[in-house]
Amino acid sequence: MATFPLIDMEKLDGEERAATMGVIKDACESWGFFEVLNHGISNELMDTVERLTKEHYKKCMELKFKEMVESKELEAVQTEINDLDWESTFFLRHLPVSNISEVPDLDDEYRKVMKEFALQLEKLAELLLDLLCENLGLEKGYLKKAFYGTKGPTFGTKVSNYPPCPRPELIKGLRAHTDAGGIILLFQDDKVSGLQLLKDGEWVDVPPMRHSIVINIGDQLEVITNGKYKSVMHRVIAQPDGNRMSLASFYNPGSDAVIYPAPALVEKEAEDKQIYPKFVFEDYMKLYAGLKFQAKEPRFEAMKAVESTVNLGPIATV
16 A cells, blocks of 8 residues: 655755655545645644643533433444444634634633634645646636635634544444545644545555644545546544544635536546536535435536536527
8 A cells, every 4th residue: 555645845845846746646636635744834833722622622522422422322332323423523614704703612712723723724725725726737726716706715624522432343433425625624633543534445544643734635626626636535433542633624615606627627638528517516515414424426416417407598488
């Protein structure tokens, strides 16, 4: 098995730029995932985010999670559970409008730090999108523009903790899925592992690494690149000990953004073939909500069916 792609972003500024861009290109085409170091977010900020996230879980969420486990009698399950994830989560929205000040139970320091962290992640997401543009031969800013809609991109963070699980062989931390959105930036625990991706039919561990950010491709980038870059199934394995922290930040299209393959990439195909549909992102998300833990291909097919009705034009009357 090839080693998981690791990118030192400082090398983009020197003579190793071309080689580093090559690693990013291969990661997007062959893995759907890569991990970045020296990404411009300070170690101090990341350490503070980690400390406050873990403190917040202990103080505000751990008891609720234990009560949920007891109420569903999950400690004693004997058969595999396929409709539940062993995770404790809450969501923060950053764009187009932040909701950090309204989320209950967060202390002031945590709110402030998460706002700063979100700003840094937003910058990193936009930088990465431009690197993808460069590798794809698209003009700089194309992907950001494709995501824009009328109000700009949507951007938010799912803050998760995966507590120790008594029956990890029967309950997943998070069931296998592809991500619906654009580009995903994950700050994960560097001591407790659990994230895996599907590559060539095998589950591969995404290595925990201190101060790294794990990047993965969402369904929308698969559509815009006309399948050149693919979103990849991934899951979280629950662990018998250790509490795994995970902050997944989703830089997604705006709800009214119209998503379709970049014409420049369709033209490069030998048969000039557009494989993917054209749709409004919000419509895709409505479909995804009920089908998250299923294969993505039927979702794309369903969007194609919608597209054909949209493009029929006026019905002729006799």
